[in-house]
Amino acid sequence: MLLPLLTILLAACGSDEPEATGSQAGNATISLSDSELSVGYEAQTLPVTVRSSADWSVSSNVDWITVSPSGGLKDRDTEISIKVKENDTHEQRVGTVTIKAGSSSAAVTVTQTPDMYFNVGKASYSIGAKAQTIVIPIESNQSWTASSVSTWLTIDTPAGNGSGSCSISVQENDTPRERTATIEFVTASGARTPVDITQFTDAIDVPDGxxxxxxxxxxxxxxxxxxxxxxxxxxxxxxxxxxxxxxxxxxxxxxxxxxxxxxxxxxxxxxxxxxxxxxxxxxxxxxxxxxxxxxxxxxxxxxxxxxxxxxxxxxxxxxxxxxxxxxxxxxxxxxxxxxxxxxxxxxxxxxxxxxxxxxxxxxxxxxxxxxxxxxxxxxxxxxxxxxxxxxxxxxxxxxxxxxxxxxxxxxxxxxxxxxxxxxxxxxxxxxxxxxxxxxxxxxxxx
Missing domain, CATH: 2.60.120.200 (Jelly Rolls)
Structure with missing residues (x-):
């Protein structure tokens, strides 16, 4: 959401004087409609209005942010388009758009959240009849829980935060039939991921005759x-x-x-x-x-x-x-x-x-x-x-x-x-x- 138009007053580069609070900062006064932007992981374009008492230029310090136009003339409102690429890094990232007018500068800080993800090693596991422990590898950037209604296994790691693993202890299958349990993982964002565990039986079905x-x-x-x-x-x-x-x-x-x-x-x-x-x-x-x-x-x-x-x-x-x-x-x-x-x-x-x-x-x-x-x-x-x-x-x-x-x-x-x-x-x-x-x-x- 765009904030009301605000004026950012910055001292000239290299000045030891405190930041100005009036209408003058260094060689030019630079006004921005936003100085901090927080966005989701999707690719998007964000408008910011710039006004300066001197001609100005704009640049980005990261390759995932581009800005157009590249500058503007003094004493007029100019809307710049800040284009943000999709964040596929799975991590939060921060970039800076800098507007320079003479020896003065102002900045827009862009913070982009990651795509919240949760991946398990496999969607299903098939195991032998013997008692054993299954370790399900997890890649995630959020917290999660694991649960199951089946009584023949125990979830030793019922919760986690981020990447890691979920350990599950399985009892021996001494029944005449194979059986399947579902482990349901639920993330902090509400996403649900089922993982099926099928356990075979050593009981042997002998063909007739x-x-x-x-x-x-x-x-x-x-x-x-x-x-x-x-x-x-x-x-x-x-x-x-x-x-x-x-x-x-x-x-x-x-x-x-x-x-x-x-x-x-x-x-x-x-x-x-x-x-x-x-x-x-x-x-x-x-x-x-x-x-x-x-x-x-x-x-x-x-x-x-x-x-x-x-x-x-x-x-x-x-x-x-x-x-x-x-x-x-x-x-x-x-x-x-x-x-x-x-x-x-x-x-x-x-x-x-x-x-x-x-x-x-x-x-x-x-x-x-x-x-x-x-x-x-x-x-x-x-x-x-x-x-x-x-x-x-x-x-x-x-x-x-x-x-x-x-x-x-x-x-x-x-x-x-x-x-x-x-x-x-x-x-x-x-x-x-x-x-x-x-x-x-x-x-x-x-």
């Missing part, structure tokens, strides 16, 4: 050696992939670890190399339902996979067969695919059988990927919706159906390569994490 024959819920780090083995490969071993596969850790950095009921495979830059992990199940099966709940990484260069390969191949690839339950590359975010490879159908010949579709949130949230495999067909699903189907042609030809003997499960996170790196890689994305909640195998009851 099947029995659970093997599973890893990743509740114990020991399962990584008891139920899995590591591949140890140099870069470029297959598919021109760039990563080095190591046995769980490299120079003190873990590439595979279990925490809070989740297996995390991490690809990271260590020195001049990218290291990651590839795990093979010790057990192997012919036919069954093979299922995993996965949260895929993001970043150009990532190539996570959940697939199967013969335990004892009866020939070289692709003759021996391969079943890709889930593959995705970060250069095409959220597009998941399933494929089979064999002598007649494979990507080298560009004859592979495959199907792909976009899955919203495949990168960054958990989804269930399933293979149903028997002597008649191979079918994959994402969250219960069919993705891919391949039927046995019943010709007894291993070139088209080598899927009648034991296969093992493989979980890996590649970096770059023929597919993952088809559009180059972005090492600024590293480290990247591939999360696995469980892997389960069911077979028909005979």
């Amino acid at each position: 099947y029995a659970l024959v093997w599973n890893d819920e990743f509740n114990d780090e020991s399962s990584l050696t008891e139920k899995w083995t590591y591949e140890v490969w140099d870069p470029g071993t297959v598919n021109n992939e760039l990563q080095r596969y190591v046995a769980g850790q490299y120079n003190g950095y873990k590439t595979a670890e279990v925490h809070d009921g989740i297996l995390t495979i991490t690809a990271r830059k260590v020195g001049s190399e990218v290291v990651s992990a590839r795990l093979n199940s010790r057990e192997h099966w012919t036919y069954g339902i093979i299922e995993a709940r996965l949260n895929l990484p993001s970043g150009r260069g990532t190539w996570p996979a959940f697939w199967m390969y013969p335990y004892q191949p009866d020939g070289n690839w692709p003759y021996c067969g391969e079943i890709d339950i889930m593959e995705e590359v970060g250069t095409v975010p959220d597009e998941v695919s399933s494929s089979i490879h064999c002598a007649s159908y494979n990507h080298v010949m560009q004859t592979q059988k495959t199907s792909a579709r976009m899955v919203d949130g495949a990168e960054g949230s958990f989804h269930v990927y399933r293979l149903e495999w028997d002597e008649n067909y191979i079918v994959t699903y994402v969250d219960g919706v069919e993705l891919f189907r391949f039927a046995n042609d019943k010709k007894g030809d291993r070139n088209t159906w080598p899927f009648d003997y034991d296969f093992k499960i493989i979980l890996n996170l590649a970096w770059g390569g023929d597919w993952g790196g088809m559009n180059g890689v972005d090492e600024s994305a590293l480290p990247v994490e591939y999360h696995i909640d469980y892997v389960r195998v069911f077979q028909k009851i005979r």
Whole structure:
């Protein structure tokens, strides 16, 4: 709001005399309609009327304030336009517009408030069934509170001021179903931000006519050696992939670890190399339902996979067969695919059988990927919706159906390569994490 016209009387520069209170200050008398302006964060233009007993000029000491015209003539009212840019700094800022007439000067102080903001790390979190603590990072320039009506978690940090974090303690989920709680953050400005926390259950839903024959819920780090083995490969071993596969850790950095009921495979830059992990199940099966709940990484260069390969191949690839339950590359975010490879159908010949579709949130949230495999067909699903189907042609030809003997499960996170790196890689994305909640195998009851 403009204040009534006022006269600012200033002593000439360098004068030791006290500020004048009459009608004369130094060489000129300068009158301003406003000497202090407080504005919001939005871009805007503010008018100020200037009158001086001498010709005058005007300037700004900051780049976010511009003024026009650049000056005026004596003894007449002139309106200047003070243009203020949007404040996207998230901090209050102050600038000065100075009017000079001879050795006299007057100033308009402009104070611009910041845009009040509140950002949380993610809008939703998915966690394992074990009791654990979640830390939600917060970026804000105002005070906030956090609350929830759910009784299976405790908000350890119910309030804060500015940036920081909110710590939440979650009880173990020993119920047969997953559950979701909403944390509501409310800021001093009244803005509300909900954050959903979904906790899985370790209760297993066994399909009708099947029995659970093997599973890893990743509740114990020991399962990584008891139920899995590591591949140890140099870069470029297959598919021109760039990563080095190591046995769980490299120079003190873990590439595979279990925490809070989740297996995390991490690809990271260590020195001049990218290291990651590839795990093979010790057990192997012919036919069954093979299922995993996965949260895929993001970043150009990532190539996570959940697939199967013969335990004892009866020939070289692709003759021996391969079943890709889930593959995705970060250069095409959220597009998941399933494929089979064999002598007649494979990507080298560009004859592979495959199907792909976009899955919203495949990168960054958990989804269930399933293979149903028997002597008649191979079918994959994402969250219960069919993705891919391949039927046995019943010709007894291993070139088209080598899927009648034991296969093992493989979980890996590649970096770059023929597919993952088809559009180059972005090492600024590293480290990247591939999360696995469980892997389960069911077979028909005979």
